[in-house]
Amino acid sequence: MSPDTARSVVEPGATAKLLAAVLVAAYALVALIPIVWIVLTSFKTPSAAIAYPPSVLFSPSLEGYVNVFTQRTRQTPEYMASLPPPETWYDALVRSRNMVIAGPSRFAERYWNSIIIGFGSTFLAVFLGTLAAYAFSRFRVPLKDDLLFFILSTRMMPPIAVAIPIFLMYRTLGLSDTHLGMILLYTAVNLSLSVWLLKGFMDEIPREYEEAALVDGYSRFQAFLKVVLPQAVTGIAATAIFCLIFAWNEYAFALLLTSGNAQTAPPFIPTIIGEGGLDWPAVAAGTTMFLVPILVFTVLLRRHLLRGITFGAVRK
Amino acid sequence: MAEVALERVAKRFGDVQAVAELSLTVGAGELLVLLGASGAGKTTTLRLVAGLERLDAGTVRIAGRDVSRAAPAERDVAFVFQQYSLYPHYSVYDNLAFPLRSPLRRMAEDAIRRRVGEIAETLRIAHKLDSRATQLSGGEMQRVAIGRALVREPACFLMDEPLSSLDAKLREDLRIELKRIQRELGATILYVTHDQIEAMTLGDRIGVLEAGRLIQVGTPRELYERPASVVVARRLGSPPINLLPAALVGQIVPAAATLGVRPEDIRIGTVGLPARVAAVEALGAETVVALDIAGTLLHALISGEADLVPGAGVHLELPRERLIAFDGAGRRVVGAESLPA
Ligand SMILES: Nc1ncnc2c1ncn2[C@@H]1O[C@H](COP(=O)(O)OP(=O)(O)OP(=O)(O)O)[C@@H](O)[C@H]1O
Ligand SMILES: [Mg+2]
Numbered sequence: 086m087s088p089d090t091a092r093s094v095v096e097p098g099a100t101a102k103l104l105a106a107v108l109v110a111a112y113a114l115v116a117l118i119p120i121v122w123i124v125l126t127s128f129k130t131p132s133a134a135i136a137y138p139p140s141v142l143f144s145p146s147l148e149g150y151v152n153v154f155t156q157r158t159r160q161t162p163e164y165m166a167s168l169p170p171p172e173t174w175y176d177a178l179v180r181s182r183n184m185v186i187a188g189p190s191r192f193a194e195r196y197w198n199s200i201i202i203g204f205g206s207t208f209l210a211v212f213l214g215t216l217a218a219y220a221f222s223r224f225r226v227p228l229k230d231d232l233l234f235f236i237l238s239t240r241m242m243p244p245i246a247v248a249i250p251i252f253l254m255y256r257t258l259g260l261s262d263t264h265l266g267m268i269l270l271y272t273a274v275n276l277s278l279s280v281w282l283l284k285g286f287m288d289e290i291p292r293e294y295e296e297a298a299l300v301d302g303y304s305r306f307q308a309f310l311k312v313v314l315p316q317a318v319t320g321i322a323a324t325a326i327f328c329l330i331f332a333w334n335e336y337a338f339a340l341l342l343t344s345g346n347a348q349t350a351p352p353f354i355p356t357i358i359g360e361g362g363l364d365w366p367a368v369a370a371g372t373t374m375f376l377v378p379i380l381v382f383t384v385l386l387r388r389h390l391l392r393g394i395t396f397g398a399v400r401k
Numbered sequence: 402m403a404e405v406a407l408e409r410v411a412k413r414f415g416d417v418q419a420v421a422e423l424s425l426t427v428g429a430g431e432l433l434v435l436l437g438a439s440g441a442g443k444t445t446t447l448r449l450v451a452g453l454e455r456l457d458a459g460t461v462r463i464a465g466r467d468v469s470r471a472a473p474a475e476r477d478v479a480f481v482f483q484q485y486s487l488y489p490h491y492s493v494y495d496n497l498a499f500p501l502r503s504p505l506r507r508m509a510e511d512a513i514r515r516r517v518g519e520i521a522e523t524l525r526i527a528h529k530l531d532s533r534a535t536q537l538s539g540g541e542m543q544r545v546a547i548g549r550a551l552v553r554e555p556a557c558f559l560m561d562e563p564l565s566s567l568d569a570k571l572r573e574d575l576r577i578e579l580k581r582i583q584r585e586l587g588a589t590i591l592y593v594t595h596d597q598i599e600a601m602t603l604g605d606r607i608g609v610l611e612a613g614r615l616i617q618v619g620t621p622r623e624l625y626e627r628p629a630s631v632v633v634a635r636r637l638g639s640p641p642i643n644l645l646p647a648a649l650v651g652q653i654v655p656a657a658a659t660l661g662v663r664p665e666d667i668r669i670g671t672v673g674l675p676a677r678v679a680a681v682e683a684l685g686a687e688t689v690v691a692l693d694i695a696g697t698l699l700h701a702l703i704s705g706e707a708d709l710v711p712g713a714g715v716h717l718e719l720p721r722e723r724l725i726a727f728d729g730a731g732r733r734v735v736g737a738e739s740l741p742a
Contacts, residue, residue: 296453297482
């Protein structure tokens, strides 16, 4: 075989690669339609958003984004005429609808709540999960199998099945509508996933790595930090993404347990629609911005997800 | 370098008695090879010395100090693992420096650089110091793994089949290199292998393990010439020792049930036991001849080329003084060699 035709037997041929690429592209297209729809809608005017047939080409407007961040009041034409000229572009935009900005909406606050609760609970679930998974993977824990089963069993019914007891419990403990309460709740729900996923990853890391460190004069904890953690990064990243997606998207508990102080974005976004008619662009704008952090987080950790686990230094 | 002593050491995993009643002393500066089949308990023995497994019973002493309950870090040993010894997330340099950066014996970075440089030079991996551990060939990985142990000057080295994944040539090179380093450092090494050539060439003494028990310890010569049992006799020598029913040769010692004869001790000629040539295998300098005596197959090793063809009838001489007699239970019967012919 000449060098330019030589290829590995596991390397797919050009036709197979092309076919795979076409299939992936076709699937991505179908899967992306709702997201594209939302993003397009967020740049439409309210009337364009409900036009039929829907327009694909339109002149974009930032009205949805302005509306999602503001509260507006409708005024009489006489009052509008008496106002001084608008100071900013968004003032102008709102006035063109015969309204004035009454103040900021609560969207930014809700969004910030989502970030604190989502990332806080993800951090806690992954942190505790990593320690627990390491212990379950390496030490002789009494009743290990029962404990692992018990941890898993917390996921055997939908979490919302315990909504009422949690609601009552939170009210008594004063955790209702607090950031801490929501972080603890999401951590508790995610912990079983986190422990089980991470235990799988830890089991894959050969004990010899830590044992070599132990013999070389490191303590168990130092060996964990220097040897096990770097090897587990892939698993930790994957677990963190799963946990964040759950906490970020959670709707039912957020609706039930939060109202003012600690409300997250998911229960808030649908309420936007009520303020001033069928404001689909504002809902779409809120949703579009809501998608961004997960997207960024996943793209940042993508390298770890794709890299897989290195078994490179195995001697066999 | 220090002496390592195991006294009546035992370890059980569930139903498996991995190590039983094992007593063994490795002298300071001695290289003792543990030889045994897969599952004999070799790795477990090393792990008990290193403190990676808890003893069920017995005592481990390093340099006279009872370390049976001490943590691995406190025992001052270096371990070369059977596999997975390099950290994939580190470069070769960082892998070699890792033991020197431990909080227990932290060295200054420039002292570390000097030490790692020396070892890399000795093991001929200096040009690979900046590579990631995953980018090395099998032989290079193995050398780095050995280097990781050699950078320190521990009380003793524990090596678990460190040369097992190498090709024959490299294995031989490294074996010679390792022996030289050991002599130079006067290092105490407990070395595990199931390769008998490695055991014979490397070991000051060899201990043979069988199902968790130490069945014989001695110099390679002693074990080869006066094996305590059939098991030991079979472990050493290539081609392996021939075992024949004593009745076939004639009673030599009353208690003997089986007679062992080394392939190189069989003489093919015109007198003695009648046999038929079954196969001839020329190895170059030597020839292995398979011989059939009344249904029992023997292997003879003769130097040079043999002028024999399969199917030919020959006669065998089995020199009395070279025969090793075993009783019904497989233990050597002492005194067979000294009987008059
Ligand atoms: N952690 C463990 N749990 C259960 N059984 C074990 C464990 N470690 C070893 N064993 C058992 O103990 C016995 C001795 O194992 P060991 O690893 O010491 O053998 P070895 O002589 O090193 O074999 P090899 O040449 O294949 O490496 C085997 O039967 C093995 O299955
Ligand atoms: Mg082993």
